[in-house]
Structures are given as C-alpha cells and as structure tokens.
Amino acid sequence: MTIHATIKAASETSPFRSPENMSAIGLIARKEAGEIIVSHRGRAWLLAMVGVLSGFSLLLVGSTELSLLDNAQVVYDMAGIVIALGALLALVVGSDAFAGEHERGSLTPLLLAPVSRHGILAGKIGGQMVAWAVMFILSLPYLWAVGSTGQNLFGAILGLALFGTPVVLAFGLFSMGLGARLGSVRATMMTMLVVLLLAASPLLIGPSLRQSTLGSWFDAVNPFSHAVNALDAMIIDSLGVAAQSIHLVAILAWLFFALAYAVRQTNRLVR
Amino acid sequence: MENTMSITIKHLKLALGSTEILHDVSISVKAGEIYGLLGPNGAGKTTSIAAALGLMPATSGLIRVLGHDPVKDGVELRRRVGVLPDPNGFYDWMTASNYLRFYAGLYGARLSLSDIQKRLSQVGLEPKLGQPIGQFSRGMRQRLGLARALIANPEVLVLDEPTNGLDPRGRREIHDILIGLARDHGVSILLCTHLLDDVERLCSRVGIIVAGRTVAEGAIADLVRTRRGHRHFRLRLDGVSPKAGNREGHVMVLAQEGEWTIVAVDPSVPPEAAWSEILAAGWRVTEIAREGGGLEDLYLDLTDRRAA
Amino acid sequence: MTTHSSKGCSALFAGLLLVATGALPAVAETSTISIAISPATANVASPQMGDRLAFNTVIRNTGDKSIDGLIAWISLVQIDQGKEQPIDLEDWSAHKAISRASLKPGETISTQWPMRLIQSGHYRVVISAVSREGSSLTPSPFADFVVRSKPVVESSRVLPVALGLPLLIGMSFIGWRRRGRDAG
Incomplete structure (x- = not known):
C-alpha cells in the first residue's frame, strides 16, 4: 500500500476533521504526566521525593517520647515539606513546559497542531495536576505512618489538598508563564527558585518572620505563609477548616493571578 | 485567480x-x-x-x-x-x-x-x-x-x-x-x-x-530566461576560434576557455536568431550550452552572491 | 460597677502581693465557697494519650451573703517523680476558666472541664476559685489521673513505608522499562 493510498483511505473516513477536539487537552496532559513518570528525569524526581520523605520519617523512628503535640508538629512539618516539594516539582515542570520545549525545538510542532493556546496551556496544567496528584498520593502513606496515632491526620490531609494544591499550581503557572516569556529553562528556573526560597521562608525560619512589620506584611501576602498557617491551625491547634477561609481566599487570589499571567504569556508565544 | x-x-x-x-x-x-x-x-x-x-x-x-x-x-x-x-x-x-x-x-x-x-x-x-x-x-x-x-x-x-x-x-x-x-x-x-x-x-x-x-x-x-544581462553561452567550435572581443551580428565573443568559446547574446534578439547569424557567418558550431544562467546563478545574483 | 470592680481587684491583688511578700500576716479567712470535683461518668477507666477526659465541679456559696466577682479556673500539674511541673493548658483544653458576677447564698454553679490528653504521665487536676471580696483562694480537692503512653511514631509502621515505598517505585520503573514502551 502506497502512502497515497493510505491517505486516500484515511480521508474517506475523515477522522481528522472533527470540529472540536477536546481530547487534545487530555492528550497533552497525559503526555506531560507521562514525561514526569516515564522519563528518566521524572523517575529521578519521584525517587528523590520519596527519599526525602523516607529520610524525614526515619529520623522519627527512635522518638518514643513524642507527645501528641510533638507528633502534630511532625505531621505539620511533613505536610509543609510535601507542599515545598510539590512547589519545587511544579517549578521544574512549569519552567520546562514552554521554555524547555522551545529549547528542544518541540514547541513549534505543538503550536502548529490544531489546538488553541488555551488548550495547550490547559493540557500542561492538567499534566501538572497529575504530577501533584502523584506526589500527594505518595505522601499519604508517610503521613499515615507518622501521624495515624497522633492528632488531626485527616485535617493534615484535607489541609494539604485544600491549601497545598492551589499553592503548587500557582507556582507551576508562574513558572509556565515566565518560561513562555523568557524562552530559557535556566533563566526561568533560577528566577523561580529564588521566588520559591523567599516564599517558603516561613517553613525555614518559622514564626519569627511575623514579628517584624515587614515580616507580617510579607506573611499577609505570601501564599506559602497562608498555606502553612492554615496547616498550623488545623493540625496543631485543632481548628476547623471553616476558620481558614481567609487563607484559602488569599491563596486562590494568587492562583487566579498566576493563571492570568500564564494565559497572557502563552497567548504571546510566537514560536 | x-x-x-x-x-x-x-x-x-x-x-x-x-x-x-x-x-x-x-x-x-x-x-x-x-x-x-x-x-x-x-x-x-x-x-x-x-x-x-x-x-x-x-x-x-x-x-x-x-x-x-x-x-x-x-x-x-x-x-x-x-x-x-x-x-x-x-x-x-x-x-x-x-x-x-x-x-x-x-x-x-x-x-x-x-x-x-x-x-x-x-x-x-x-x-x-x-x-x-x-x-x-x-x-x-x-x-x-x-x-x-x-x-x-x-x-x-x-x-x-x-x-x-x-x-x-x-x-x-x-x-x-x-x-x-x-x-x-x-x-x-x-x-x-x-x-x-x-x-x-x-x-x-x-x-x-x-x-x-x-x-x-x-x-x-x-x-x-528573463534574467537581464545573463545571456552567456558556451560554444564548441570546429576549426579556428574567434578571438575575445570579436563580434558577429548579435553575438559577442567574451573569452576562450580551452575548447570552449564563451559568448554573450544581445538580449534584444532570441538566442535562436543569433545562432542563425553566426552559422551564416561560417562559424562551425558543434555544441551550445548555457553558461551558468541556471537557478543557482539566479539565486546568487539576486542574493548578491552572499553565502546561502 | 466597673469602677467598683476595679477597686476591688486592686485591693485583692495588693493584698495577695503583701501576703506573698510577708508584709502582712497570712491569715486565711474561712471561705464561703466550696468546690466539689468528680470525674465525668463518660471518662474511660484507663485513659491514654489522645483520649478525652472531663471533670465535673459544683461550686457552692456556703455563706449567707452573695459572692460577687467569682472566678474559677482549672490547673493541671504533672506529678511524676522527677518531672513535677505545671502544665500549660494551652494545648490540653480550651475551657480554662469560668466567671460569675454574683453567686447567691446556697446557689451552685455546675461546670464540666473537658480536656484532651496530650502527654503520658501522672497528673493532678485542681479547680480554684476566688471572689472579688474574698481574701483567700478556695481549691477543690485533687483529682488525679494517669495517662497511658501511646507510641505516636511506631517503627513497625514507619519502617515499611520509609523503606518499602522507594523500593516499590524503583522496582516498578524497572518493570515498566522491561515491559516495553510501546505497550499502551
């Protein structure tokens, strides 16, 4: 069978002429997620992530005298680490989403496929969500292992899903947008790493940050702070999720801003 | 259209x-x-x-x-x-x-x-x-x-x-x-x-x-065909070759390169008319080839002979 | 009322300060407040970390005058040998004190004091009360309890996860690779 005959046969059934192709978004999401899971880079990342959580868990094995509060602190710390790792993953994946494809020359064929820019962006966001879901699911056994006989394990999981997800996605979206603008993975990752270090500083230096005026302002606008403060309230102070609505609103505002930025930069992609 | x-x-x-x-x-x-x-x-x-x-x-x-x-x-x-x-x-x-x-x-x-x-x-x-x-x-x-x-x-x-x-x-x-x-x-x-x-x-x-x-x-x-100033041809002649600078009708001899004579045909006449003139003048032409004038020359001329 | 209360409080604290420093003789007046304490019936017999306990108190005015500005609060101390210390109730209970503007003669206040058991050990609960005009503190009898230890991080749970999950992921990758990438 010649290529011409193949084309003729294919054009008779016209599988390529469907007016709407919503599955393209799903395909791109699957491709992105597949890259994270199937590629060497993705495997290394998942192993590194469980390695960090395993190391943290193993440090606790000898601690038999932990009070419930100490244990809650451990669960809180682990939830914070998972969010930080998730944001780091989103940063790496997001930086590569457009800038990496641009550098490898695979962006142009993708832009030339019959998928809108919004569709491509949605697919890449979907890939990020799958990657985060994998991380989230992998973190559950660890949270259970260190926190199932402590307090507020369910609160920790709920908080991680509710506050961690938009924070991670916001980092991914900012990275995608910046990568689309700069066209360079290295420049995007360097910039976003600095931003992540700054944003995640509440995890590193704790509540002392909030004692200065500048620190309290930073705390008020930093989505990472809102996430860890909400986790603190839910896991350690046993407060309800409804009381954390102000944190959720602040984080969702950042997510919306990040989405708008990514959409704008994706629309401006040339080739 | x-x-x-x-x-x-x-x-x-x-x-x-x-x-x-x-x-x-x-x-x-x-x-x-x-x-x-x-x-x-x-x-x-x-x-x-x-x-x-x-x-x-x-x-x-x-x-x-x-x-x-x-x-x-x-x-x-x-x-x-x-x-x-x-x-x-x-x-x-x-x-x-x-x-x-x-x-x-x-x-x-x-x-x-x-x-x-x-x-x-x-x-x-x-x-x-x-x-x-x-x-x-x-x-x-x-x-x-x-x-x-x-x-x-x-x-x-x-x-x-x-x-x-x-x-x-x-x-x-x-x-x-x-x-x-x-x-x-x-x-x-x-x-x-x-x-x-x-x-x-x-x-x-x-x-x-x-x-x-x-x-x-x-x-x-x-x-x-329509490229101006590029009506150069190579002729293989039997017998004595005309010297560079000689002119016969609408054909100007430009150079001798071994057994080839390089000529330019006046753009005002089609090459076929020029060949009739030189044959009538006794030139014994055994082969005619276009001197350059293909796509490559066209391209090089139009791109000012810069590297493609 | 506010002014009166403020003056009363000032006098009380000044008196306490003077008693504490020994400037005045510490003569305890007979209190007209009585406090009875008992564990809630729902309490587990042998509680462990994470369980919740509650203690019921009945505060009664045993005198013939109203008691104004009554405040009662819960205190918790650890009494394990070598670990004797007051416990910061911050994390144990959100129900730390009650107050009443006036308690008539013979009138009672029934209160339940819930708490969540955070750390193992031997503990003692005492409810104390003072009034605005009174010159001494009225404690309840002690209510002791023991909190059994509960290992919050069990190696039998942590080790399989911490060692098994990286191994599982590594092996699954090898398996996928062997299965070939064209599948699916």
Missing part, C-alpha cells in the same frame, strides 16, 4: 518589538504545486512561514491559507496544514509510534498501531520496537518529522529543510513522496530549503526573499 491559490501572501510586513523583520513579502502557492521558497540565512523565510501559519502576527499585508486568515482561524487552518519546521524537536523519551499516536490524537484521530507502522514505513522509518526517539539519527528524526506532518493528510504541506540530514537515497525517497503528494493528491507544498538541487528537481515555481523582501517570484524557467 486567488481561488486556485493555496497560500497567498501579499505585501507582508512583520515586526518583532520595534524591529521590522519583514518589509514586503509576497508569495503565492497554487493548489497542487510544489513551491520553493529561497533566500539567504536571516532573509525572513522562516518568519514568513510562521506568519502564514498564524504563529506570528503580521503588522500589515494580507495572508490567506486555504482561504483562512491564519490568526483568526488558526485552529481550523492548522487542521488542514502539515508542517515540518526547522528546528524540528521531539519528545526524546517517546517511541516513534507513541509520538505519532499523540499527534494523531491532537488532530482528533485514533490510529491503530498497524496504521502507525504503515505511516512510519512509508517515510522509510522502521525503528526498533521500543526504541526511544532520543536514540534516532538525524535522518530518522527528519523522516519522523515528515510522518508527523503527513499524519492528518494535509491539503497544504509546509516543509522547512525537509531533506536535511538525509543521505542521497533518502533524499530521493522524500522527493518521490512529495512529487506523488502534489501530483496525485493535489497537495500544495511550500518547500523552504537551501538545497537548490531539491528545488530544481521538485519545484515548478519559486519565490526568493532577501532581507525581508521578495525579490523574485515565478516559474523557474521564466525567471532564468
């Missing part, structure tokens, strides 16, 4: 920031023809293609591809156009079949593994089972890119350096595929290449872009 055109670009201007890249580009690709787009590096060929495909917005001018405005109807247009860009990157961790399946899916099609294997073998690509694209040679990647461009049975094919990295046999195979697509299936092909051999073999018409402007467009034969 424009109804028969698959691609029409008229007086295209395009700027990136404050820098104007394209000043005045006009090309027109007819339905079912293979059109060569030529020009030196940085002339604006790839940018013109990007504008034609809606990847870069034009500052002014008209662009229509299959009747679509590429900016307004981008998604619908891209459904009908196959493109092999340069550079042509892949997802190196994927296999060729997964890659084609992915792209077919973007066009809304689900191809079976056997369909994909056929597509691959028809561009001469038969990778090992499970071999990731990262292990492909440059030629294999080029063939895979062509298979991807053809995955949706396009009405228009835009190829940027399609035979890069292919050996002579591979080039010939790709040529045959392209000729077949244009001749048998009416696919319009816009071929952007530095390889003038490819253009001479494949294309009926060309456009030459220099520094963001179209400096020539039309059938290759017409462009070569």
Whole structure:
C-alpha cells in the first residue's frame, strides 16, 4: 500500500476533521504526566521525593517520647515539606513546559497542531495536576505512618489538598508563564527558585518572620505563609477548616493571578 | 485567480518589538504545486512561514491559507496544514509510534498501531520496537518529522529543510513522496530549503526573499530566461576560434576557455536568431550550452552572491 | 460597677502581693465557697494519650451573703517523680476558666472541664476559685489521673513505608522499562 493510498483511505473516513477536539487537552496532559513518570528525569524526581520523605520519617523512628503535640508538629512539618516539594516539582515542570520545549525545538510542532493556546496551556496544567496528584498520593502513606496515632491526620490531609494544591499550581503557572516569556529553562528556573526560597521562608525560619512589620506584611501576602498557617491551625491547634477561609481566599487570589499571567504569556508565544 | 491559490501572501510586513523583520513579502502557492521558497540565512523565510501559519502576527499585508486568515482561524487552518519546521524537536523519551499516536490524537484521530507502522514505513522509518526517539539519527528524526506532518493528510504541506540530514537515497525517497503528494493528491507544498538541487528537481515555481523582501517570484524557467544581462553561452567550435572581443551580428565573443568559446547574446534578439547569424557567418558550431544562467546563478545574483 | 470592680481587684491583688511578700500576716479567712470535683461518668477507666477526659465541679456559696466577682479556673500539674511541673493548658483544653458576677447564698454553679490528653504521665487536676471580696483562694480537692503512653511514631509502621515505598517505585520503573514502551 502506497502512502497515497493510505491517505486516500484515511480521508474517506475523515477522522481528522472533527470540529472540536477536546481530547487534545487530555492528550497533552497525559503526555506531560507521562514525561514526569516515564522519563528518566521524572523517575529521578519521584525517587528523590520519596527519599526525602523516607529520610524525614526515619529520623522519627527512635522518638518514643513524642507527645501528641510533638507528633502534630511532625505531621505539620511533613505536610509543609510535601507542599515545598510539590512547589519545587511544579517549578521544574512549569519552567520546562514552554521554555524547555522551545529549547528542544518541540514547541513549534505543538503550536502548529490544531489546538488553541488555551488548550495547550490547559493540557500542561492538567499534566501538572497529575504530577501533584502523584506526589500527594505518595505522601499519604508517610503521613499515615507518622501521624495515624497522633492528632488531626485527616485535617493534615484535607489541609494539604485544600491549601497545598492551589499553592503548587500557582507556582507551576508562574513558572509556565515566565518560561513562555523568557524562552530559557535556566533563566526561568533560577528566577523561580529564588521566588520559591523567599516564599517558603516561613517553613525555614518559622514564626519569627511575623514579628517584624515587614515580616507580617510579607506573611499577609505570601501564599506559602497562608498555606502553612492554615496547616498550623488545623493540625496543631485543632481548628476547623471553616476558620481558614481567609487563607484559602488569599491563596486562590494568587492562583487566579498566576493563571492570568500564564494565559497572557502563552497567548504571546510566537514560536 | 486567488481561488486556485493555496497560500497567498501579499505585501507582508512583520515586526518583532520595534524591529521590522519583514518589509514586503509576497508569495503565492497554487493548489497542487510544489513551491520553493529561497533566500539567504536571516532573509525572513522562516518568519514568513510562521506568519502564514498564524504563529506570528503580521503588522500589515494580507495572508490567506486555504482561504483562512491564519490568526483568526488558526485552529481550523492548522487542521488542514502539515508542517515540518526547522528546528524540528521531539519528545526524546517517546517511541516513534507513541509520538505519532499523540499527534494523531491532537488532530482528533485514533490510529491503530498497524496504521502507525504503515505511516512510519512509508517515510522509510522502521525503528526498533521500543526504541526511544532520543536514540534516532538525524535522518530518522527528519523522516519522523515528515510522518508527523503527513499524519492528518494535509491539503497544504509546509516543509522547512525537509531533506536535511538525509543521505542521497533518502533524499530521493522524500522527493518521490512529495512529487506523488502534489501530483496525485493535489497537495500544495511550500518547500523552504537551501538545497537548490531539491528545488530544481521538485519545484515548478519559486519565490526568493532577501532581507525581508521578495525579490523574485515565478516559474523557474521564466525567471532564468528573463534574467537581464545573463545571456552567456558556451560554444564548441570546429576549426579556428574567434578571438575575445570579436563580434558577429548579435553575438559577442567574451573569452576562450580551452575548447570552449564563451559568448554573450544581445538580449534584444532570441538566442535562436543569433545562432542563425553566426552559422551564416561560417562559424562551425558543434555544441551550445548555457553558461551558468541556471537557478543557482539566479539565486546568487539576486542574493548578491552572499553565502546561502 | 466597673469602677467598683476595679477597686476591688486592686485591693485583692495588693493584698495577695503583701501576703506573698510577708508584709502582712497570712491569715486565711474561712471561705464561703466550696468546690466539689468528680470525674465525668463518660471518662474511660484507663485513659491514654489522645483520649478525652472531663471533670465535673459544683461550686457552692456556703455563706449567707452573695459572692460577687467569682472566678474559677482549672490547673493541671504533672506529678511524676522527677518531672513535677505545671502544665500549660494551652494545648490540653480550651475551657480554662469560668466567671460569675454574683453567686447567691446556697446557689451552685455546675461546670464540666473537658480536656484532651496530650502527654503520658501522672497528673493532678485542681479547680480554684476566688471572689472579688474574698481574701483567700478556695481549691477543690485533687483529682488525679494517669495517662497511658501511646507510641505516636511506631517503627513497625514507619519502617515499611520509609523503606518499602522507594523500593516499590524503583522496582516498578524497572518493570515498566522491561515491559516495553510501546505497550499502551
């Protein structure tokens, strides 16, 4: 069978002429997620992530005298680490989403496929969500292992899903947008790493940050702070999720801003 | 006239920031023809293609591809156009079949593994089972890119350096595929290449872009024929050769190169009339060949003999 | 009322300060407040970390005058040998004190004091009360309880996860690779 005959046969059934192709978004999401899971880079990342959580868990094995509060602190710390790792993953994946494809020359064929820019962006966001879901699911056994006989394990999981997800996605979206603008993975990752270090500083230096005026302002606008403060309230102070609505609103505002930025930069992609 | 055109670009201007890249580009690709787009590096060929495909917005001018405005109807247009860009990157961790399946899916099609294997073998690509694209040679990647461009049975094919990295046999195979697509299936092909051999073999018409402007467009034969000041020929003469500077009718002897006599024919007469004059004058001509004057000379002249 | 209360408080604190520093003789007046304490019936017999306990108190005015400005609060101390210390109730209970503007003669206040058991050990609960005009503190009898230890991080749970999950992921990758990438 010649290529011409193949084309003729294919054009008779016209599988390529469907007016709407919503599955393209799903395909791109699957491709992105597949890259994270199937590629060497993705495997290394998942192993590194469980390695960090395993190391943290193993440090606790000898601690038999932990009070419930100490244990809650451990669960809180682990939830914070998972969010930080998730944001780091989103940063790496997001930086590569457009800038990496641009550098490898695979962006142009993708832009030339019959998928809108919004569709491509949605697919890449979907890939990020799958990657985060994998991380989230992998973190559950660890949270259970260190926190199932402590307090507020369910609160920790709920908080991680509710506050961690938009924070991670916001980092991914900012990275995608910046990568689309700069066209360079290295420049995007360097910039976003600095931003992540700054944003995640509440995890590193704790509540002392909030004692200065500048620190309290930073705390008020930093989505990472809102996430860890909400986790603190839910896991350690046993407060309800409804009381954390102000944190959720602040984080969702950042997510919306990040989405708008990514959409704008994706629309401006040339080739 | 424009109804028969698959691609029409008229007086295209395009700027990136404050820098104007394209000043005045006009090309027109007819339905079912293979059109060569030529020009030196940085002339604006790839940018013109990007504008034609809606990847870069034009500052002014008209662009229509299959009747679509590429900016307004981008998604619908891209459904009908196959493109092999340069550079042509892949997802190196994927296999060729997964890659084609992915792209077919973007066009809304689900191809079976056997369909994909056929597509691959028809561009001469038969990778090992499970071999990731990262292990492909440059030629294999080029063939895979062509298979991807053809995955949706396009009405228009835009190829940027399609035979890069292919050996002579591979080039010939790709040529045959392209000729077949244009001749048998009416696919319009816009071929952007530095390889003038490819253009001479494949294309009926060309456009030459220099520094963001179209400096020539039309059938290759017409462009070569009407090129001013380039009516030079080599004559093999039997007997005594005339000296350089001699003139016979509308024929001026320019030089002697071994057994060849280089002459210029006055543009005011067709070469056939000039040959009649010198034969009548007793020149014993055994062979006539065009001195240069082919596509390469045309290209070099129009691009100011800069490196292509 | 506010002014009066403020003056009363000031006098009380000044008196306490003077008692504490020994400037005045510490003569305890007979209190007209009595406090009875008992564990809630729902309490588990042998509680462990994470369980909740509650203690019921009945505060009665045993005098013939109203008691104004009554405040009662809960105190918790750890009494393990070598670990004797007051416990910061911050994390144990949000129900730390009650107050009543006036308690008539014979009137009672019934209160339940819930708490969540955070740390193992031997503990003692005492409810104390003072009034605005009174000159001494009235404590309840002690209510002791023991909190059994509960290992919150068990190696039998942590080790399989911490060692098994990386191993599982590594092996699954090898398995996928062997299965070939064209599948699916």
